[in-house]
Amino acid sequence: MFSLLGGIFLGWSLGANDASNAFGSAVSSRMIKFWSAAILASIFVVLGALLEGQAGIETLQSLTELTLKMAVVSSVAAAVTVTIMTVLGLPVSTSQAAVGAILGIGFVNKQVNIAGLGKVVACWFGTPIGGLLIAIVLYRLLAVVYNRSRIDMFESDILLRLALIVAGSYAAYALGANNVANVTAVFVGAGQLTVFAAALVGGLSIALGILTFSRGVMETVGRKLVRLDPFSALVVVLSEAITVHIYTVLGVPVSTSQAVIGAVLGVGIVKGINTVSRRTLTNIFIGWFLTPVVACFIAITLYFTVHLRYIPGQ
Amino acid sequence: MLRFFFKKERRLEHLIYSYLENLGMIQRHFVKAMNICLKEGVSDDFCFLMDQTHKSESRADDIRDEINELMYSRALIPELREDIMALLEKVDEIPRSFEQILNMIRTQKITFPEFLTLDIQELIRVSMESCDLMAKQIDVMVKKVEGVRALMSTIDQNESHCDHIERRIIIKLFESDLEPFLKLQLKELVIVLGEISDQADRVSKRVNILTMKRRV
Numbered sequence: 001m002f003s004l005l006g007g008i009f010l011g012w013s014l015g016a017n018d019a020s021n022a023f024g025s026a027v028s029s030r031m032i033k034f035w036s037a038a039i040l041a042s043i044f045v046v047l048g049a050l051l052e053g054q055a056g057i058e059t060l061q062s063l064t065e066l067t068l069k070m071a072v073v074s075s076v077a078a079a080v081t082v083t084i085m086t087v088l089g090l091p092v093s094t095s096q097a098a099v100g101a102i103l104g105i106g107f108v109n110k111q112v113n114i115a116g117l118g119k120v121v122a123c124w125f126g127t128p129i130g131g132l133l134i135a136i137v138l139y140r141l142l143a144v145v146y147n148r149s150r151i152d153m154f155e156s157d158i159l160l161r162l163a164l165i166v167a168g169s170y171a172a173y174a175l176g177a178n179n180v181a182n183v184t185a186v187f188v189g190a191g192q193l194t195v196f197a198a199a200l201v202g203g204l205s206i207a208l209g210i211l212t213f214s215r216g217v218m219e220t221v222g223r224k225l226v227r228l229d230p231f232s233a234l235v236v237v238l239s240e241a242i243t244v245h246i247y248t249v250l251g252v253p254v255s256t257s258q259a260v261i262g263a264v265l266g267v268g269i270v271k272g273i274n275t276v277s278r279r280t281l282t283n284i285f286i287g288w289f290l291t292p293v294v295a296c297f298i299a300i301t302l303y304f305t306v307h308l309r310y311i312p313g314q
Numbered sequence: 315m316l317r318f319f320f321k322k323e324r325r326l327e328h329l330i331y332s333y334l335e336n337l338g339m340i341q342r343h344f345v346k347a348m349n350i351c352l353k354e355g356v357s358d359d360f361c362f363l364m365d366q367t368h369k370s371e372s373r374a375d376d377i378r379d380e381i382n383e384l385m386y387s388r389a390l391i392p393e394l395r396e397d398i399m400a401l402l403e404k405v406d407e408i409p410r411s412f413e414q415i416l417n418m419i420r421t422q423k424i425t426f427p428e429f430l431t432l433d434i435q436e437l438i439r440v441s442m443e444s445c446d447l448m449a450k451q452i453d454v455m456v457k458k459v460e461g462v463r464a465l466m467s468t469i470d471q472n473e474s475h476c477d478h479i480e481r482r483i484i485i486k487l488f489e490s491d492l493e494p495f496l497k498l499q500l501k502e503l504v505i506v507l508g509e510i511s512d513q514a515d516r517v518s519k520r521v522n523i524l525t526m527k528r529r530v
Contacts, residue, residue: 139530152456
């Protein structure tokens with residue numbers, strides 16, 4: 001159980017940070033109370049992890065062969081990376097941190113599944129692009145339906161609010177299904193957990209992060225989305241959820257934040273406005289490259305540190 | 315059907331329509347008071363209607379406060395909340411002008427010279443038509459049906475027409491033999507009267523922007 005703490009910590013920080021991508025806009029604009037959103041998000045994260053988390057777990061655990069000690073090192077390295085990047089104020093992807101850390105261990109042991117790694121990296125490129133394309137198509141489709149609907153101002157307001165809550169729940173489901181692999185896949189590889197137990201422990205630790213520490217992030221980070229009008233915010237959340245869900249089916253853990261940024265850019269393209277500043281884009285780019293590299297480096301350092309042996313003087 | 319589950323939104327819709335209904339009532343009191351004033355000056359009937367106007371104006375303030383309170387208790391999406399509050403703030407300038415005009419007449423004991431009566435009546439008629447159209451435009455915006463732009467265009471024409479009447483009255487006023495003080499007093503009153511259609515026009519343009527903003 002003690003060996004799982006690194007993974008649980010990673011899951012907790014993931015829940016605390018990434019739940020804002022699902023419910024941030026609804027909570028920070030006070031369309032839904034924080035506790036209602038946190039409970040809904042927690043339920044759907046656990047459901048997602050249990051029902052569809054298996055594919056991602058299998059992909060990550062196939063990247064390299066791990067012992068229990070390696071699994072602990074890799075999960076702690078990923079958690080430390082996420083913390084460092086958050087402190088530096090750079091956008092961080094837990095998926096990239098987890099994969100970077102697993103690769104670090106794999107490099108040391110000269111056991112890396114190159115085909116699996118190629119699939120994962122290709123999907124990292126595809127996440128923001130997917131979010132962007134889905135947002136463009138979804139915006140155009142939903143706009144036609146919305147503008148042609150014969151409902152009055154109050155009904156359309158209610159409909160938008162309900163849709164944001166439903167989309168938020170779906171995004172939480174996709175987050176659980178996709179990102180649970182980052183949290184506990186290494187322990188499956190190490191033979192510590194079954195796939196079901198890994199999904200359950202991972203899902204619950206993400207839910208714990210949402211329930212205990214996501215309030216501040218939801219109320220502040222979520223405002224970045226609310227600067228968009230409610231309809232655009234709905235399109236962004238829905239596009240993010242669909243994008244992440246597609247990668248879940250493909251069995252690749254990806255970053256929900258990167259899917260959101262792609263979707264926000266997509267909405268900007270449709271509306272002909274700048275939705276993301278150049279500085280934010282630069283930070284995302286830096287974070288995108290740095291996260292796996294830093295995680296890989298920390299994992300290698302930790303690995304050598306835990307293998308140091310005291311040799312008494314002659 | 316959705317609204318059945320959302321009590322606050324239903325209450326809000328009811329209050330907005332009550333506000334518009336009340337605005338219509340203030341208008342009617344104002345027009346009656348002005349007609350009496352044009353016929354017989356400041357009389358008891360005028361004072362009674364002035365009090366009625368004041369009461370209705372206070373009622374409008376109460377309704378607006380209730381609307382704001384309800385919206386602060388998380389009814390509607392924040393963006394729409396702000397838009398409605400700002401809109402009602404602008405609409406509220408109109409009953410305030412009605413009250414201000416009647417107060418000026420009563421406290422300054424203003425009587426209208428006969429040569430201005432027809433023009434003043436015309437100015438009031440067109441201004442009230444603008445107010446009616448403005449209320450209709452808000453209804454059209456709430457119901458999300460077509461017609462906001464057409465109403466805006468009519469209100470805009472009325473506003474120009476009122477400007478012409480206002481200028482005509484002021485020219486007639488200063489060409490007359492009235493005492494200079496009386497001329498300035500009446501000029502001030504006519505300017506406030508002309509402000510009604512200007513304000514209706516400003517509200518109408520705001521409604522048009524809000525309608526465009528809500529299209530995606």
